[in-house]
Amino acid sequence: MEDGTFESPGNCRYTEAGFDVKNWDTREDCEVRQILDRIADKWSLLVIALLDQCSMRFTELRREIDGISQRMLARTLRHLERDGLVKRTVHPVVPPRVDYELTPLGADLHSTIKALVTWTEEHRAQIAAARTAYDARTSADENAPAAATR
Amino acid sequence: MEDGTFESPGNCRYTEAGFDVKNWDTREDCEVRQILDRIADKWSLLVIALLDQCSMRFTELRREIDGISQRMLARTLRHLERDGLVKRTVHPVVPPRVDYELTPLGADLHSTIKALVTWTEEHRAQIAAARTAYDARTSADENAPAAATR
DNA sequence: CTGGATCCCCTTGGATACTG
DNA sequence: CAGTATCCAAGGGGATCCAG
Numbered sequence: 605m606e607d608g609t610f611e612s613p614g615n616c617r618y619t620e621a622g623f624d625v626k627n628w629d630t631r632e633d634c635e636v637r638q639i640l641d642r643i644a645d646k647w648s649l650l651v652i653a654l655l656d657q658c659s660m661r662f663t664e665l666r667r668e669i670d671g672i673s674q675r676m677l678a679r680t681l682r683h684l685e686r687d688g689l690v691k692r693t694v695h696p697v698v699p700p701r702v703d704y705e706l707t708p709l710g711a712d713l714h715s716t717i718k719a720l721v722t723w724t725e726e727h728r729a730q731i732a733a734a735r736t737a738y739d740a741r742t743s744a745d746e747n748a749p750a751a752a753t754r
Numbered sequence: 755m756e757d758g759t760f761e762s763p764g765n766c767r768y769t770e771a772g773f774d775v776k777n778w779d780t781r782e783d784c785e786v787r788q789i790l791d792r793i794a795d796k797w798s799l800l801v802i803a804l805l806d807q808c809s810m811r812f813t814e815l816r817r818e819i820d821g822i823s824q825r826m827l828a829r830t831l832r833h834l835e836r837d838g839l840v841k842r843t844v845h846p847v848v849p850p851r852v853d854y855e856l857t858p859l860g861a862d863l864h865s866t867i868k869a870l871v872t873w874t875e876e877h878r879a880q881i882a883a884a885r886t887a888y889d890a891r892t893s894a895d896e897n898a899p900a901a902a903t904r
Numbered sequence: 905c906t907g908g909a910t911c912c913c914c915t916t917g918g919a920t921a922c923t924g
Numbered sequence: 925c926a927g928t929a930t931c932c933a934a935g936g937g938g939a940t941c942c943a944g
Contacts, residue, residue: 635878636871644794646937662906673938678907688884699905700944709880716873721786723866728785730859734838796917812926823918828927849925850924 642687643717647672647680652706655690656714659705689713792837793867797822797830802856805840806864809855839863 643649647669654660654668666677681704684690689710695701706714724731793799797819804810804818816827831854834840839860845851856864874881 635881636874639874639881640794640799640870644790649790674907675909675939676937679937686885686888687881688888694906697905700907702906709877709884712877713873716870719869720790720866723863724786724789727859727862731785731789731837734859735836738836738838816926823920824927825919825929826917829917844926850927852926 639687642683643713645680647676648684649717651677651680651684652689652710652714652717655704655706656711659703661704662702665704684710789837792833793863795830797826798834799867801827801830801834802839802860802864802867805854805856806861809853811854812852815854834860
């Protein structure tokens with residue numbers, strides 16, 4: 605009976621505080637995945653952060669972000685606009701002028717995200733230490749494969 | 755002078771609450787991007803959420819997640835372990851048994867992320883409405899291209 | 905100035921097969 | 925059971941050209 609096959613406990617509950625874990629990140633169905641993909645894509649968060657300070661035009665954002673392609677900036681802004689996070693205002697002047705600003709929803713999301721940013725700032729040292737330790741452990745295992753893993 | 759070229763204001767400050775926006779998401783340098791990429795990848799968040807309930811073994815996670823490949827589960831777990839978010843325990847028994855559990859750091863991160871999840875839950879209706887409105891507006895523009903944008 | 909359209913590369917991630 | 929190694933498809937994202 606010491607073979608590790610204990611039969612799965614199955615007695616742990618996945619519901620907590622009223623929502624089901626399996627239900628808020630099951631890829632296609634829920635919006636959590638959608639929003640997460642949105643804010644985690646390469647540029648959205650940075651755009652939101654910049655627009656939270658003040659409204660900006662397309663080229664201002666482009667110049668400010670440094671490294672983004674116009675294709676990606678346009679795409680990102682369209683996504684954010686579609687989700688109601690950013691408001692786009694077109695001024696009908698000779699050289700087109702378009703201003704982007706955060707909607708209240710976008711500003712609200714940004715303030716929520718900042719908690720995560722703050723967390724990361726506060727724990728960056730722990731994460732870096734964990735990585736260093738892991739890498740050291742890993743390369744050590746290569747040299748001493750016979751040692752017990754623990 | 756009505757050509758829209760106002761010369762960029764340049765008078766808006768990007769520093770707020772002590773940190774520089776340009777400095778916490780400039781791709782390569784900061785850990786914010788790293789952590790964000792980690793929790794936003796396809797499976798990490800779900801793994802964290804499940805492990806927050808109780809520790810689980812590899813196959814339990816695999817069976818529970820439904821849709822994940824063993825390659826991705828192994829990869830995800832190794833990443834999480836490297837970042838110090840998940841602890842891996844190998845039991846030297848005949849059929850190998852490996853338990854995964856959240857570290858205090860991982861549990862802490864999860865509780866932070868849950869704020870974002872909660873936000874999404876609360877605003878899913880607004881987002882859905884914004885998308886519907888955007889799509890309607892977009893397709894309407896195709897039918898009435900001559901109308902002023904505002 | 906503000907994008908859309910195209911081409912192309914590279915990463916992410918799935919499927920499968922193979923070890924210990 | 926718990927992975928690793930290999931192959932391959934889909935999509936993200938950059939560069940460039942073009943239009944309103």
